[in-house]
Amino acid sequence: MSSLSKVRPGRPRLIPDHGAGTPREQVLEAAARLFTSKGFAATSTREIAEAVGIRQASLYYHFAGKDEILAALLATTVRPTQMMVEEIVALVPPERIETALCLLALVDIDTLARVPHNVGVLYQLPDVVSATNLDYASFRQAHSELTDAYADLGAQLATRHGVTAPPPTLGSMLIQQVEGVITLRADGNDVDSDHAIEIAGGCLRLCGCDQAEATQAIGRATALQNQLRLGASAVTPCPTPVR
Amino acid sequence: MSSLSKVRPGRPRLIPDHGAGTPREQVLEAAARLFTSKGFAATSTREIAEAVGIRQASLYYHFAGKDEILAALLATTVRPTQMMVEEIVALVPPERIETALCLLALVDIDTLARVPHNVGVLYQLPDVVSATNLDYASFRQAHSELTDAYADLGAQLATRHGVTAPPPTLGSMLIQQVEGVITLRADGNDVDSDHAIEIAGGCLRLCGCDQAEATQAIGRATALQNQLRLGASAVTPCPTPVR
Incomplete structure (x- = not known):
């Protein structure tokens, strides 16, 4: 195959791709890089398509527009954790609520530490927040549900310790x-397991644990x-504490 | 004075000003509004000048450019608290370190709640962070010094409670x-004294207080x-606890 064939109409890939992933994943990767370096408003779908090496029209095959790409990216910061909430609660007996909260925090820290x-x-980007479209609202909803999960586990633990925060x-x-x-990542730090343990410990102390x-x-x-x-199949539930 | 005189050369104010403040303060107010609604990169000094009702040249009399305006705005989120750190530490005896930390948190919450x-x-705006100029570095330095003040007071309190976080x-x-x-303000909440007390209480629990x-x-x-x-002259220092 000659290199010229790469620019032939109907063969949308203009330059060699940057490696792994489906075209959709590559669009998300490039958009994440551009949005977080240049800003959302300052990035065009044409630039994203060029960065991936596809035509703009091909990008629109995967996403309705820039807002939908943003919504998909924001979802990656919340969804993986949200999908684990039920499993976490099912895995840990109610008497061990501090373990459930800690596990939720550790899973969430892991999600945020990995997100490209x-x-x-x-x-909180002004141009993102002011884009009050349905896509952003669905992210806010997911984020709010995750906050509720923290509130629910946290309040049970706090009550046990006499902490009265609503x-x-x-x-x-x-x-x-x-x-x-x-914030740690924005300041240039790699988030490691020591950070994770400190932050999770902070969450427990916020609820009154010593x-x-x-x-x-x-x-x-x-x-x-x-x-x-x-994998879920390998999980041994946390034993119920002897009272 | 006729309304025409307002557009006369040498009288830079183009439209009536929006009320209070020196021209410098009005520039900061307009810039804060534009940066937080449109984004930093998407806002021009011409737009800021127009919003205030002065010529662009007059804006440059007060600020060297957009970066300097941003630096002045970011400073308003840190400086008022930073300027109080020594006073807080001097006011509270070392045995009451929990009161000093709590007062620092309350002063800082007040600063952040008031900032226009x-x-x-x-x-964390990408276009702000990537503007790695000296102005932004001086904000990072101030923020880092304030973080050190929290670290210093927090670590003393944490040690007393057997909390081992570095x-x-x-x-x-x-x-x-x-x-x-x-975050609370970005989500549309007015931050009141109940919020302040809850957040300050959270800081104390993070350091092991019950x-x-x-x-x-x-x-x-x-x-x-x-x-x-x-005012400082009216302050009665916190009494040293009886041991």
Whole structure:
């Protein structure tokens, strides 16, 4: 195949692709890089298409437009964690609510630490927030549901420790603490397991746990997280504590 | 004076001003509004000048350019708190470190709650971060010094409670919690004294305080903050606790 064939109409790939992934994934990767370096408003779909090496028309085959690409990117910061909430709650007995909260925090930290180009920095972008379209609303909804999950687990734990913060406030404080991962990455840090343990421990202390209880919960939650990574079938539920 | 005189050369004000403030303050106000609604890169100095009702040349009399305006705006989110750190530490005896930390958090929350147009949302803007000029570096330096103040007070309190988080990590976690004010405002909330008390209480729990100790520290710190607002001369130092 000659190199000329790459620019032939009907063969939309203009330059060799940058490696892994489906065209859709490559569009998301390039858009994440451009949005987080130049800004959302300043990036055109043409630039995204050029970065991937496809025609603009091909990009529109995968996404209705820039807003839909943004919505798909923002979803990657919330969905993977949100999809685990039920499993986390099912896995840990209610008496071990501190382990459930800790596991939720660890899973969320992992999601935010892995998301390409730290797209969480786009949450508060003026040009993103002012794009009050349905796509952005669906992200806000997902983010709000995840905050509710923190509020629910956090409030149960806080009540046990005599901490009186209203559940919605506590939920916001917990997700704010976890989203410190976005700040750490924006400041140029690689987020490692030490960061994860410190942030998860902070979440437990926000709900009134002391250092000993936090340390124990982190140990249990880390073990469960490792099992979750190996696939749901391999997970041994956390034993119910002897009372 | 005829209305025509307003457009006469040498009288740069093109339209009536929007009320309070010096021309410099009006430039900052308009820039804050435009940067946080349209984005930094998408806003020109001409637009800022037009919004204030002055000529672009007059804007350059006050600021060297857009970067300097941004730096001045970012400084308003950090400087007022930073300027109080020494006073806070001097006001509270070392035995009452929880009150000092709580007062620092309350002062910082107040700063972030008041700053016009919630310009803290600009911290992580890609087009701001990529503008790696000296102006932005001086903001990062100020922010880093404030984080150090949190780390210093927080680590002393944490040690007392057997919390083992490394001081720089604890400092980042504390300022992250306080900067939840930016998120609250970005989500459309007015930040009131209930929010302030909850966030300050969260900071204390992050350092290992229980609810009782946090409540007591919040009471003392709130009283000191009210005195600080009345002016330094009216402040009665926090009494040294009887041991």
